[in-house]
Amino acid sequence: MNNPTFLSKLTDELISLYPDTLSDITIVLPSKRARVFLIENIQSKLSKPIFTPNIVSVEEFIQEISGIRTIDSMEVLFEFYNVYSSITDKKDIQDFETFSYWAKTLIQDFNEIDRYLLDQNHVFSYLKDVEALKRWDLELNQTTKLIDSTLEFWDKLPHYYNSFYKYLLDKGIGYQGLLYRESINNLDSFTKELPTSNKIVFAGFNALNQAEERIFQHLMLHEKALVYWDIDYSILQDSFHDAGLFIRKYKKEWKQYANQTFKWIDTHFEQEKNIQIIGTPKTVGQTKIVGNIIEEIQTKNPDLQNTAVVLGDENLLLPVLYNLPETVESLNITMGYPSKNNPAQLLISKIFKLHTNAKQRNEKQYTLYYKEVLDILNHALIEPYIDAKKVEHVIKYNNFTFFSNDKLFQLYEEHKTNAENPLFELIFSKWNDDASEIITKLTQVLLTIKSRLINDNQEDIIAKAFLHSIYQVLNRIATFIEKYQSITSLSSLFSIYKNVVDLAEVSFEGKPLSGLQVMGVLESRVLDFKNVIITSVNEGKFPSGKSSNSFIPYDIKRELGLPTFREKDAIYSYHFYHLLYRAKNIYLLYNSENSDGIDAGEKSRFLTQLEIDFPNHITKNTIYNAHLPSLAYEPIKIEKTPSVLERLQEIATGKGFSPSSLTSYIRNPIQFYTQRVLRIKEIDEVEENIAVNTLGTVIHETLKHLYDPYKEKYLSVNDIENMLNLVESETIKQFKIIYKEGEINKGKNLLAFEVAKQNVEQFLKMEKKDIESGSAIKILFLEHTLEGKIVDKKLPYEITIAGNVDRIELRDNKIRIIDYKTGKVLGSSLKVDDFTVLSSDIKYDKIIQLLCYALMFENKIEYKEYPVEAGIISFKNMKAGFMPFGFGKGKNSDSDITTHTIDSFKIELVSLIQEILNPEIPFEEIV
Missing domain, CATH: 3.40.50.300 (P-loop containing nucleotide triphosphate hydrolases)
Known part of the structure; x- marks a missing residue:
C-alpha cells in the first residue's frame, strides 16, 4: 500500500x-x-x-x-426479575415472559443513563412529569385505571433502578453502564x-x-x-x-x-483512489457482483490478504459465501452470523411451535397440526435422517389436518421402512412443563443430527457450525434454568429461547491473517485494506435508520445529552469514511430497486455525500441490470419421438382418448403430454379448505347414490321426497369418503358442506317440480362409462374414445345425456353453427365433451328409436335447468343430435386426433 x-x-x-x-x-x-x-x-x-x-x-x-464482572443481557434480565419480584407485591408480580417485554427496554435505558453519568433521579422525575402532562385534563377526576397504573409505573422507576443497582453491586456483577459508572468512582x-x-x-x-x-x-x-x-x-x-x-x-x-x-x-483523500459506485436491483444482485469483483481482483493479484468484503447487512453473509469464486482458497470471517437465521435455529423454533400449539389446542389429546409436522419432517437437517415419506403421503392422502400425537406415532409405526429412529421419538414425543427435560430433548436432537454429519465437505462443516451455535444456546438456557426459578411454563421457555437466540451468533473458523476478509461494519474498526467491497450501502442499512428501543423520548434525550439516531448516523458515517481512508480500490454496492416491497432500497445519503465531497475519486457510477433475453419466455416444445408415438398408440387403442383429454390438448398440448403421455399426476396435498373439484365430486357422488335405487323406473314425487330426506346424511357420507379425515364441522369447510347440500336439494326440488308438471323421467345410467370406436382412412389405426357420463335419462320419450357442472355455465356457450371452429378455441370444450358422449352413445342400439340431446346442468345457474347443445344460431338452433350431426362432428374429431398422432407436429406449449 x-x-x-x-x-x-x-x-x-x-x-x-x-x-x-x-x-x-x-x-x-x-x-x-x-x-x-x-x-x-x-x-x-x-x-x-x-x-x-x-x-x-x-x-x-x-x-x-x-x-x-460484566454479565450478558440475558443474565441481567434474570437478575432484574429477581429484584423486581422481591420489591413487588405478590399479587402484582408478572410472569417472566410479560416482564421481559418492558424490562429489556428499561435495562437499556439504565445502561445509557449510567454510561453518560446522568443523575438517575432527575431523569426519572423528568420522565414521570412528562407522562403526567400527557395525561393531564382540564376536568378533575378524569383518570382511569390504565392511566393510574401507567403513572404508577413511572413512579416506581427510581425504586427499580436503585434496588437493582445495589443488588448487582453487592454481587460484584453488572451491566455495561454500571461498570462505567463504577469505573469513574474508582x-x-x-x-x-x-x-x-x-x-x-x-x-x-x-x-x-x-x-x-x-x-x-x-x-x-x-x-x-x-x-x-x-x-x-x-x-x-x-x-x-x-x-x-x-x-x-x-x-x-x-x-x-x-x-x-x-x-x-x-x-x-489527497491520495489517488478508484471508487466505483455500483447499483443493482435486489439484494441478491449485490452478492453476484461481489463474486465478479473478487475474480477481477485475483487476476491482478491472487493473494487476497489486502481485500475485505464489508457487509452493510449481516444477513448477506451466506449468499456472499455461496457466490465467491472457487479460486478463493483462504477465507476469514471476522463476524458472527445471526443465529436467528441459522437453519438449526429454525428447526428448534419449529419444534417449539409444534409442541406449544399442541398443548394449547388440547393438552390431554395433544393435537398436532399437519403443516407443523410436515415442516419439521421436510426440514433440510431432518429429511435425510427420518424416512417418513410414507407417513407424509398418508397424511396428505387422508386429509389429516389435525390429529393426536398418538395417531402420528401409530402412522409412523405402520409405515416406517427403517429400524427405530431416535430422532422421531425425540422430536415428536409429548412435552410436559419440565423445562430441563425439554432442553435435554432438544440438545439430543442436535447431537443426533451432528453425529450423522460425517463428511468434511463445505456444506457439512457449515451445518456443524450452525448446530454447535444452537447447542451453545440450549446449554446456556439450561444454566439459566438451574440458576433461576423464573421459567415456569412452556411459553416462558420459548420466550427465553427467542431472547437468547437474538443475541447469539454463529462463529466460523478461519485464518485471521491470510486470505479474503469478510466482516461486518463494526468489525472493520481500526483495520485498513487496499481493496474494499462494501455491500448494502442503502438507507436503513448503512446508516441503519431511526429505530430506537427506549422509554426516553427523542427531545428529552437531546436535552439530557443522550445519543439519538443522529449520533448513530454520525458513527456510521465515520465507519464508512474510515474504510475509504487507506483503500486504493473501493467498490460501493447498493440495491437500486426503489419500488415498494420487502427487498426495496433507497441509495444511502453517504453515496450522495461522497459524490459531492470527492467527485475526482469516483471513476465509475453505474447501475447493473440483469441481462434480459430478447424473448421473455421460450414456449416448451416436445418432439414426437418413436417412444412418444408408441405411447400415443397405446392410449388410442387401449383405454382410449377421453373427452377431457382431448380438450386438455386443445387447452395446452404440453398439459396433455405431461398428464396423458407421461402419466404425471398432481402431488397429493392436504386440503385444509375443500377444493372446487372436491366439492364437485361430492355433489356428483351424492346424486349418484341418491338416484341409484330408482334406476330403470319412472320417478315419482314420492321418490324425490324420499331422496330429499336423505340429502344431509348422504352428503356427509360422501364427504367422509372423498374428503376423508378432513374437518367439515367448522369454518370454510362447513360453508362448503352447506353449499353441496343446498345444490343437491335445489336439483331435487327442480326435478320434483318437473314431475309435478307432467314430465316422465326414467334414469337409465348414472356415472356410466361409455366407449366408442373411430375408424377413418386418415387415421393410422382404429381409435378408441371413452369417458364417464354423469347421467343418461329417458325424459318424455327423448334420451338426455347430462353432464353436471358445479361452476357457472351459460346456455349460449353450448351453441355452434360451424363445427370447424371446435378444435381452434378452448371455449368450445363443453360442446366437444357433449358430442363425444353422444358419439359413444350410438353404440347403445337398444335406444336407437329415441331422439337424443346432450346438455349441461349448472349448479351455479340452476334456474336455467337443462341447457342442451344446439347447432345453429340463437333460438333457431336445433338441439336434436342426429346422425348427420355426429358425422359432421366426427370429421373435426378425426382432424384433431390426426394432429395429436402426427409425428411432424410437436407438442407445443400455449402461453
Whole structure:
C-alpha cells in the first residue's frame, strides 16, 4: 500500500517511544477483533523477542477499572426479575415472559443513563412529569385505571433502578453502564496504583460516551495515557461533516490539547483512489457482483490478504459465501452470523411451535397440526435422517389436518421402512412443563443430527457450525434454568429461547491473517485494506435508520445529552469514511430497486455525500441490470419421438382418448403430454379448505347414490321426497369418503358442506317440480362409462374414445345425456353453427365433451328409436335447468343430435386426433 495502515503506523510510533518498555504498555482498542492484527504488526517490526503488550478492548479495560464482572443481557434480565419480584407485591408480580417485554427496554435505558453519568433521579422525575402532562385534563377526576397504573409505573422507576443497582453491586456483577459508572468512582485509585512505567494507549476511537471521555481526559491529565485518533483533514475541517462530529468536538473542547499534540490528522483523500459506485436491483444482485469483483481482483493479484468484503447487512453473509469464486482458497470471517437465521435455529423454533400449539389446542389429546409436522419432517437437517415419506403421503392422502400425537406415532409405526429412529421419538414425543427435560430433548436432537454429519465437505462443516451455535444456546438456557426459578411454563421457555437466540451468533473458523476478509461494519474498526467491497450501502442499512428501543423520548434525550439516531448516523458515517481512508480500490454496492416491497432500497445519503465531497475519486457510477433475453419466455416444445408415438398408440387403442383429454390438448398440448403421455399426476396435498373439484365430486357422488335405487323406473314425487330426506346424511357420507379425515364441522369447510347440500336439494326440488308438471323421467345410467370406436382412412389405426357420463335419462320419450357442472355455465356457450371452429378455441370444450358422449352413445342400439340431446346442468345457474347443445344460431338452433350431426362432428374429431398422432407436429406449449 502507498500509506501504512493505522495499526502499522501505531506500531512504529510505540516502538520509537518505548523501545525497551513496550511490554509494559496497555493498548486499548475499540474491539477485540483488531488485537490479532496489531500483534502481527508488532511481531513483524521487532528484531528481538519481547513479551506482548497488554492489548485489550475498551470493555475489558473498563471492567478492570471498575473491579466488577460484566454479565450478558440475558443474565441481567434474570437478575432484574429477581429484584423486581422481591420489591413487588405478590399479587402484582408478572410472569417472566410479560416482564421481559418492558424490562429489556428499561435495562437499556439504565445502561445509557449510567454510561453518560446522568443523575438517575432527575431523569426519572423528568420522565414521570412528562407522562403526567400527557395525561393531564382540564376536568378533575378524569383518570382511569390504565392511566393510574401507567403513572404508577413511572413512579416506581427510581425504586427499580436503585434496588437493582445495589443488588448487582453487592454481587460484584453488572451491566455495561454500571461498570462505567463504577469505573469513574474508582478512577482516582486506579490511576494512583498504575506503575510509573505503565502507559495506557487508546487507539482508533471515535464516539465516546461521557464516562469514556472522563476516563480518557483524567488519564491524559495525569500523563498516564496517550490517545491516537484516525481522522482525515478534509473531514475534520468541514464543520458540517458527520464523520468528524465527535473527534472535532474532542479536539476543540478537551483542555489537554492546549499543551498536547493532537494525533493523528492525515490527508488520506489527497491520495489517488478508484471508487466505483455500483447499483443493482435486489439484494441478491449485490452478492453476484461481489463474486465478479473478487475474480477481477485475483487476476491482478491472487493473494487476497489486502481485500475485505464489508457487509452493510449481516444477513448477506451466506449468499456472499455461496457466490465467491472457487479460486478463493483462504477465507476469514471476522463476524458472527445471526443465529436467528441459522437453519438449526429454525428447526428448534419449529419444534417449539409444534409442541406449544399442541398443548394449547388440547393438552390431554395433544393435537398436532399437519403443516407443523410436515415442516419439521421436510426440514433440510431432518429429511435425510427420518424416512417418513410414507407417513407424509398418508397424511396428505387422508386429509389429516389435525390429529393426536398418538395417531402420528401409530402412522409412523405402520409405515416406517427403517429400524427405530431416535430422532422421531425425540422430536415428536409429548412435552410436559419440565423445562430441563425439554432442553435435554432438544440438545439430543442436535447431537443426533451432528453425529450423522460425517463428511468434511463445505456444506457439512457449515451445518456443524450452525448446530454447535444452537447447542451453545440450549446449554446456556439450561444454566439459566438451574440458576433461576423464573421459567415456569412452556411459553416462558420459548420466550427465553427467542431472547437468547437474538443475541447469539454463529462463529466460523478461519485464518485471521491470510486470505479474503469478510466482516461486518463494526468489525472493520481500526483495520485498513487496499481493496474494499462494501455491500448494502442503502438507507436503513448503512446508516441503519431511526429505530430506537427506549422509554426516553427523542427531545428529552437531546436535552439530557443522550445519543439519538443522529449520533448513530454520525458513527456510521465515520465507519464508512474510515474504510475509504487507506483503500486504493473501493467498490460501493447498493440495491437500486426503489419500488415498494420487502427487498426495496433507497441509495444511502453517504453515496450522495461522497459524490459531492470527492467527485475526482469516483471513476465509475453505474447501475447493473440483469441481462434480459430478447424473448421473455421460450414456449416448451416436445418432439414426437418413436417412444412418444408408441405411447400415443397405446392410449388410442387401449383405454382410449377421453373427452377431457382431448380438450386438455386443445387447452395446452404440453398439459396433455405431461398428464396423458407421461402419466404425471398432481402431488397429493392436504386440503385444509375443500377444493372446487372436491366439492364437485361430492355433489356428483351424492346424486349418484341418491338416484341409484330408482334406476330403470319412472320417478315419482314420492321418490324425490324420499331422496330429499336423505340429502344431509348422504352428503356427509360422501364427504367422509372423498374428503376423508378432513374437518367439515367448522369454518370454510362447513360453508362448503352447506353449499353441496343446498345444490343437491335445489336439483331435487327442480326435478320434483318437473314431475309435478307432467314430465316422465326414467334414469337409465348414472356415472356410466361409455366407449366408442373411430375408424377413418386418415387415421393410422382404429381409435378408441371413452369417458364417464354423469347421467343418461329417458325424459318424455327423448334420451338426455347430462353432464353436471358445479361452476357457472351459460346456455349460449353450448351453441355452434360451424363445427370447424371446435378444435381452434378452448371455449368450445363443453360442446366437444357433449358430442363425444353422444358419439359413444350410438353404440347403445337398444335406444336407437329415441331422439337424443346432450346438455349441461349448472349448479351455479340452476334456474336455467337443462341447457342442451344446439347447432345453429340463437333460438333457431336445433338441439336434436342426429346422425348427420355426429358425422359432421366426427370429421373435426378425426382432424384433431390426426394432429395429436402426427409425428411432424410437436407438442407445443400455449402461453
